[in-house]
Amino acid sequence: MTVSPPPTEAAEAAEPSGAGQPSGAAEPSGAGQPSGAAEPSGAGQPSGAAEPSGAAEGSGATESCGAAESVGPTAPVDVDVDVDVVDLYLKHIGSGRAVMGRVMGGMAEVRSEGAWIHADDGRRFLDFGGYGVFILGHRHPAVVEAVHRQIDTHPLASRVFLEPVAARAAQALAAHTPPGVDYVHFVNSGAEATEAALKLARAHGRTSVITTRRGFHGKTLGALSVTANATYQTPFQPLLPDVTQVDYDDPADLEQALAPRRDRACVIVEPVQGEGGVRIPRPGYLRQVRALCSTYGALLVVDEIQTGMGRLGTWWGVDAEGVRPDVLLAGKGLSGGVVPIAAMAATAEAYGPFSRDPYLHTSTFGASPIACAAALATVRAMEAENTVARAAALGLRLRAAVREVCAPYRGGLVREVRGQGLLIGIEFAEEQAVGELLLELIARGVLVNHSLNSTRVLRLTPPAVVDDEELDLFLTTLAEALHSTAGRMSG
Numbered sequence: 359m360t361v362s363p364p365p366t367e368a369a370e371a372a373e374p375s376g377a378g379q380p381s382g383a384a385e386p387s388g389a390g391q392p393s394g395a396a397e398p399s400g401a402g403q404p405s406g407a408a409e410p411s412g413a414a415e416g417s418g419a420t421e422s423c424g425a426a427e428s429v430g431p432t433a434p435v436d437v438d439v440d441v442d443v444v445d446l447y448l449k450h451i452g453s454g455r456a457v458m459g460r461v462m463g464g465m466a467e468v469r470s471e472g473a474w475i476h477a478d479d480g481r482r483f484l485d486f487g488g489y490g491v492f493i494l495g496h497r498h499p500a501v502v503e504a505v506h507r508q509i510d511t512h513p514l515a516s517r518v519f520l521e522p523v524a525a526r527a528a529q530a531l532a533a534h535t536p537p538g539v540d541y542v543h544f545v546n547s548g549a550e551a552t553e554a555a556l557k558l559a560r561a562h563g564r565t566s567v568i569t570t571r572r573g574f575h576g577k578t579l580g581a582l583s584v585t586a587n588a589t590y591q592t593p594f595q596p597l598l599p600d601v602t603q604v605d606y607d608d609p610a611d612l613e614q615a616l617a618p619r620r621d622r623a624c625v626i627v628e629p630v631q632g633e634g635g636v637r638i639p640r641p642g643y644l645r646q647v648r649a650l651c652s653t654y655g656a657l658l659v660v661d662e663i664q665t666g667m668g669r670l671g672t673w674w675g676v677d678a679e680g681v682r683p684d685v686l687l688a689g690k691g692l693s694g695g696v697v698p699i700a701a702m703a704a705t706a707e708a709y710g711p712f713s714r715d716p717y718l719h720t721s722t723f724g725a726s727p728i729a730c731a732a733a734l735a736t737v738r739a740m741e742a743e744n745t746v747a748r749a750a751a752l753g754l755r756l757r758a759a760v761r762e763v764c765a766p767y768r769g770g771l772v773r774e775v776r777g778q779g780l781l782i783g784i785e786f787a788e789e790q791a792v793g794e795l796l797l798e799l800i801a802r803g804v805l806v807n808h809s810l811n812s813t814r815v816l817r818l819t820p821p822a823v824v825d826d827e828e829l830d831l832f833l834t835t836l837a838e839a840l841h842s843t844a845g846r847m848s849g
Contacts, residue, residue, distance in 0.1 A: 543703075548687065558685065569604075569625075629662065660683035664819075773787055
């Protein structure tokens with residue numbers, strides 16, 4: 359399939375205002391699971407879609423995508439390929455995850471590079487998923503080399519002396535954060551970054567938190583309190599008190615919540631709601647949020663854990679509107695796809711309590727030399743390879759091409775294709791279609807994401823290193839999978 363040229367900026371601007379907001383905020387229980395994911399083995403599979411081995415046999419369409427291509431030995435020497443991984447999950451990790459793994463085909467991933475993941479059965483999969491982590495692809499050479507070097511010298515610190523790698527990583531990251539957001543607190547995950555922001559807000563007396571419906575900020579207790587999804591919240595209630603949910607992309611609703619909470623509120627918002635189904639606000643929304651927070655004395659936390667690090671075609675989602683938050687959260691792509699790391703960055707005024715007392719909020723493994731080496735190498739690689747501009751250009755091409763592939767199904771199976779940069783959502787008319795298409799794509803050797811807070815949306819978060827051949831392969835595979843899914847659902 360030939361990739362269409364990118365649309366003009368004018369064509370992009372002509373998209374409907376507020377496009378991408380699915381109707382009906384309430385999602386059914388069990389959000390985010392592919393159709394039939396929690397059913398017994400084989401439940402919910404398209405006919406022959408995700409058989410554990412040889413799933414693509416007899417399917418000329420699949421063979422054309424190279425999904426069943428043997429790539430030779432894939433398991434590292436310390437992996438016992440004879441072990442039944444599903445059985446180990448059942449015994450030691452959890453039955454639900456084991457069943458989902460079996461539904462997906464029962465493969466175990468054992469190796470990766472660039473845009474590809476290799477399974478223990480010799481198959482390889484084009485990774486257009488990864489939940490936004492792999493902006494540089496898997497095992498980027500510069501990041502891997504930096505991590506190896508750090509392991510060979512000093513992987514973890516005593517926490518007694520200063521840590522130079524953390525200092526250099528903070529300097530490198532702050533060179534790309536909005537002006538004035540200069541202080542960086544490194545943690546181990548996005549949820550931890552959210553927790554740090556909520557604690558920092560409390561240190562300023564902002565004990566009332568305002569979040570957006572369908573927002574996603576993590577699943578630790580504080581982060582879960584501002585992740586507006588009853589499916590995940592209900593089993594753990596009571597959560598943090600005084601948390602208010604407002605509609606996303608609705609400044610009037612936000613002002614109504616802020617007015618009675620003057621000088622004691624913290625607002626947390628995403629530039630684009632990723633897990634919420636790639637919901638893109640109308641132009642000017644973030645500026646309005648910033649202005650309202652300033653008017654009512656609220657601390658503004660912008661969660662860029664998924665949208666930052668070039669994912670939207672800019673370093674940060676706030677860049678497009680020139681917004682400076684008090685606190686910015688980074689993660690996922692900051693790892694370089696090699697070592698988990700996230701960060702809370704803040705202005706000098708907002709960061710004050712943590713700056714004055716370095717023991718107010720600490721973590722044994724936070725800002726570890728090995729993780730900071732990965733972060734430092736990631737920023738430098740992105741600078742050297744112009745990753746942000748590449749993500750913007752590739753995103754325009756991909757979004758236009760996906761719309762072209764989906765066009766025959768618009769008004770029926772497919773409701774809308776929307777996105778920004780390399781964060782793209784395909785919204786379907788029925789939730790079942792997401793699970794069916796996901797399994798069809800896996801059977802053909804392509805990985806994508808479902809959306810935890812919007813079960814009718816399939817998400818694409820490919821790396822910026824995808825080349826033209828891989829892009830064509832994805833589009834051909836998507837066309838085949840859509841055709842098969844549409845036929846099955848209409849039959």
